[in-house]
Amino acid sequence: MSNDKELVSVGNFKNETDRPLVLYLEMLCAEVHLSPGHEVELLGTASPELLPISVLVSDGALTVYPHRLSDPEWHVRFKGKLISAGWPTRLSEHE
Secondary structure (H helix, E strand, O other): OOOOOOEEEEEEEEOOOOOOEEEEEOOOOEEEEEOOOOEEEEEEEOOOOOOOEEEEEEOOEEEEEEOOOOOOOEEEEEOOEEEEOOOOEEHHHHO
């Protein structure tokens, strides 16, 4: 991530189930895989078009997408570590 880009928080997500959970981050098809108990703060590059977002819930997954921005740069903060979201991003690899 470039140091000149400001990130803003768009929400916190915690897997309180006993199964894996995937955050699908649109429109770039990034994925963040959360094991049970994992919690992340979702951040995006600051832009007037980043918000609002919608979160669609399905079995084992949450799909996050902004209404007005087609190419957000997503990041997650996990256990104090800033991680650029990719395909796939497995949080278990960052413990």
